[in-house]
Amino acid sequence: MTAERKLLTDRAGVAMQLALLLLAISLAAATANARNSKPGGDGLSTSCRSMVDSSAVDAPARSSEGREPGCSARLGAALSVGPLQDIGTAAVSAIHEAVRMHGMVVFKNQALSRAEQVALTDVLGETIILPRSFEGQDTNDPEPGHPAIQRVSTHWANGTWKGRHHSFGAYWHSDGDFWQPPLHNVLSILYAVTVPPSGGETGFADLREARAALATPLAARAANASITASVRDINDFAGGDEDDLARFPVAEHKILNRHLDGGSLLYVGSPSAKVVGAEGEGGELLAALMDHAASPPFTHYHAWDAGDVVVWDNTQTLHRSFPFDNDGSSRRELYRTQARVRLGRGQGWPRRDEL
Ligand SMILES: *[C@@H]1O[C@H](CO)[C@@H](O)[C@H](O)[C@H]1NC(C)=O
Numbered sequence: 566m567t568a569e570r571k572l573l574t575d576r577a578g579v580a581m582q583l584a585l586l587l588l589a590i591s592l593a594a595a596t597a598n599a600r601n602s603k604p605g606g607d608g609l610s611t612s613c614r615s616m617v618d619s620s621a622v623d624a625p626a627r628s629s630e631g632r633e634p635g636c637s638a639r640l641g642a643a644l645s646v647g648p649l650q651d652i653g654t655a656a657v658s659a660i661h662e663a664v665r666m667h668g669m670v671v672f673k674n675q676a677l678s679r680a681e682q683v684a685l686t687d688v689l690g691e692t693i694i695l696p697r698s699f700e701g702q703d704t705n706d707p708e709p710g711h712p713a714i715q716r717v718s719t720h721w722a723n724g725t726w727k728g729r730h731h732s733f734g735a736y737w738h739s740d741g742d743f744w745q746p747p748l749h750n751v752l753s754i755l756y757a758v759t760v761p762p763s764g765g766e767t768g769f770a771d772l773r774e775a776r777a778a779l780a781t782p783l784a785a786r787a788a789n790a791s792i793t794a795s796v797r798d799i800n801d802f803a804g805g806d807e808d809d810l811a812r813f814p815v816a817e818h819k820i821l822n823r824h825l826d827g828g829s830l831l832y833v834g835s836p837s838a839k840v841v842g843a844e845g846e847g848g849e850l851l852a853a854l855m856d857h858a859a860s861p862p863f864t865h866y867h868a869w870d871a872g873d874v875v876v877w878d879n880t881q882t883l884h885r886s887f888p889f890d891n892d893g894s895s896r897r898e899l900y901r902t903q904a905r906v907r908l909g910r911g912q913g914w915p916r917r918d919e920l
């Protein structure tokens with residue numbers, strides 16, 4: 566076999582593996598939807614169906630956390646690529662494609678060491694490490710020895726309970742809105758090691774579907790508007806050194822924005838963002854857009870099992886944590902890393918031949 570023919574054979578092998586993986590995604594996505602559906606259902610719970618049926622006048626049922634149900638059919642596909650250690654090129658392509666298509670994807674039954682999570686992050690993109698001074702004492706909690714890992718935990722690494730009122734990211738936001746475009750194209754990877762018996766879900770909101778369904782008057786008010794985001798306005802970074810803060814000039818993003826793949830989306834960042842160029846009051850516009858994006862047709866709530874890894878695309882989703890009974894008797898321990906999408910030729914979503 567000549568070298569050239571060998572190469573073609575290898576390519577065919579990768580293509581076949583990729584086809585099988587894409588099949589696995591669609592099957593798993595169908596299964597994930599099936600799990601949520603009622604008999605004879607369309608994947609929507611009764612209260613979700615009433616939300617999408619415009620003739621219904623009943624308010625949707627609220628869950629025990631006081632939030633409305635999540636009805637997104639797009640977010641939250643389950644993807645089976647086996648153990649996430651040492652994944653090959655085809656699996657990396659399948660993950661990127663699933664995250665692009667579904668905004669956030671779930672991998673069940675994983676067992677990653679901290680070093681293995683960083684290695685996974687390295688193959689998904691450029692691993693992000695924030696300046697040490699941004700990791701304040703009482704807010705952020707970097708994993709000792711792994712500056713790329715943020716601990717999202719009820720307990721400090723030394724085992725001390727952080728207390729009843731400690732929370733992390735309990736408001737709708739995109740990670741990384743303070744990076745200037747296109748550096749804000751960040752994937753987050755969150756791995757659950759220990760979860761409480763109930764509660765503590767992470768909510769996700771679909772900024773593509775929210776853009777598509779945006780009412781004309783709101784779209785008109787947002788048409789010429791941008792958000793600006795600064796590390797100086799983010800409470801988690803309040804202890805940042807001046808030198809480190811100065812390395813992050815104010816980032817500006819059009820609200821009516823596009824994904825790297827060309828699809829339109831709503832980019833609203835976080836509540837600490839400021840609005841420029843809006844018709845009317847900017848803060849009120851941002852709040853209205855956030856409420857719209859976080860409404861039932863566009864949301865999905867992930868109830869964690871230990872061993873879940875969730876990967877999401879911050880440009881096309883918002884996320885937030887939800888409370889649980891945090892009285893010190895049970896632990897919640899998750900580990901988050903972030904990978905910047907590698908911006909290859911043309912700054913598109915990574916192409917298969919660029920991985
Ligand atoms: C554990 O770590 C936290 C956060 O750094 C600190 O505030 C606390 O005093 C430590 N507790 C012990 C017992 O070392």
Ligand SMILES: *[C@@H]1O[C@H](CO)[C@@H](O)[C@H](O)[C@H]1NC(C)=O
Pocket residue numbers: 789841842
């Ligand atoms: C759009 O915003 C820019 C600056 O933010 C401003 O100069 C311009 O006049 C605005 N255009 C309209 C139509 O509002």
